[in-house]
Amino acid sequence: MRPQSTYRGRFAPSPSGYLHFGSLITALASFLDAKKNNGTWLVRLEDIDPPREKKGASAHILKTLAAFGLHWDENILYQSKQTDYYQHIIEQLFKEQYCYYCQCTRAQIKAIGGIYQGHCRHLNLDKNHSAIRVINQIQIDQYSDLIQGKIQCDKALAREDFIIRRKDGLFAYQLAVVADDIYQNISHVIRGCDLLEPTTRQLSFYQLLSDKAFRHVLWSAQDESHVSKHLQAPVFGHIPLAITEQGYKLSKQNKAPAIDIQKPQPALFAALQFLGQQPPIDLKHLNVDEIIQWAIAHWQLESVPKKQEIQLT
Numbered sequence: 001m002r003p004q005s006t007y008r009g010r011f012a013p014s015p016s017g018y019l020h021f022g023s024l025i026t027a028l029a030s031f032l033d034a035k036k037n038n039g040t041w042l043v044r045l046e047d048i049d050p051p052r053e054k055k056g057a058s059a060h061i062l063k064t065l066a067a068f069g070l071h072w073d074e075n076i077l078y079q080s081k082q083t084d085y086y087q088h089i090i091e092q093l094f095k096e097q098y099c100y101y102c103q104c105t106r107a108q109i110k111a112i113g114g115i116y117q118g119h120c121r122h123l124n125l126d127k128n129h130s131a132i133r134v135i136n137q138i139q140i141d142q143y144s145d146l147i148q149g150k151i152q153c154d155k156a157l158a159r160e161d162f163i164i165r166r167k168d169g170l171f172a173y174q175l176a177v178v179a180d181d182i183y184q185n186i187s188h189v190i191r192g193c194d195l196l197e198p199t200t201r202q203l204s205f206y207q208l209l210s211d212k213a214f215r216h217v218l219w220s221a222q223d224e225s226h227v228s229k230h231l232q233a234p235v236f237g238h239i240p241l242a243i244t245e246q247g248y249k250l251s252k253q254n255k256a257p258a259i260d261i262q263k264p265q266p267a268l269f270a271a272l273q274f275l276g277q278q279p280p281i282d283l284k285h286l287n288v289d290e291i292i293q294w295a296i297a298h299w300q301l302e303s304v305p306k307k308q309e310i311q312l313t
């Protein structure tokens with residue numbers, strides 16, 4: 001065990017529903033990788049999209065994690081409490097002329113092939129009824145993934161000026177996730193393969209924010225206890241997605257069933273199998289904490305399969 005590991009990982013669910021088997025796999029993988037590396041594991045609730053939220057889901061998610069022995073190390077971060085911080089970043093982006101208002105509709109962008117071409121960049125549009133796009137100068141289109149190896153993203157997509165605040169005034173995922181990974185000084189992100197491509201945007205955005213013009217905004221917001229004076233993007237590892245027999249991704253949108261928190265052992269065992277950890281059959285009969293202890297001791301990121309596997313339900 002390495003004392004004082006600088007490893008900081010996190011699990012960041014959105015409270016749009018209860019945890020299902022797919023989200024359990026993600027939570028478990030990020031937890032085990034953090035613990036195996038003697039790191040800190042955090043939970044962040046991405047509750048900045050109220051229309052999509054399910055009442056009581058945040059509390060239920062936390063209850064589920066605890067029932068599965070996935071205990072977090074610091075206070076829960078609620079993105080709904082971070083809005084001043086996000087707003088300060090946007091103000092600074094405007095000050096440095098790194099973003100602009102855009103009034104293009106989804107239909108207009110679709111009509112030109114689906115990739116935004118910077119139409120509103122020099123129009124100086126009014127802020128009313130406008131989204132905010134970042135001027136994407138960095139355009140990172142590849143990176144090395146801990147599980148999937150070298151990832152090459154579509155170049156046109158990587159060049160696109162992406163939205164950081166939506167037309168309806170809500171902060172976009174890309175902004176909030178990068179801002180909070182900086183805020184929580186995250187070093188490792190283990191999450192699902194559905195975010196494989198957006199990672200290049202996040203890496204570009206990281207690099208943009210590493211400009212010294214943003215330091216006062218980022219550093220003053222950070223919790224002093226784990227402040228880091230040089231901005232470094234986390235490393236990423238993307239685990240395969242659990243899909244149904246019919247080939248659909250398990251997701252809240254597809255109404256994937258919530259996992260049973262009264263009897264966590266079978267799902268925990270199945271999740272370890274899915275992650276290629278080959279748990280011995282006797283493990284099924286142990287209690288949750290004993291299973292977790294075994295899983296930490298035997299965790300091997302290299303054993304996680306690259307490809308999607310079918311979850312038989």
Ligand SMILES: [Zn+2]
Pocket residue numbers: 101102103104118119120121
């Ligand atoms: Zn536009």
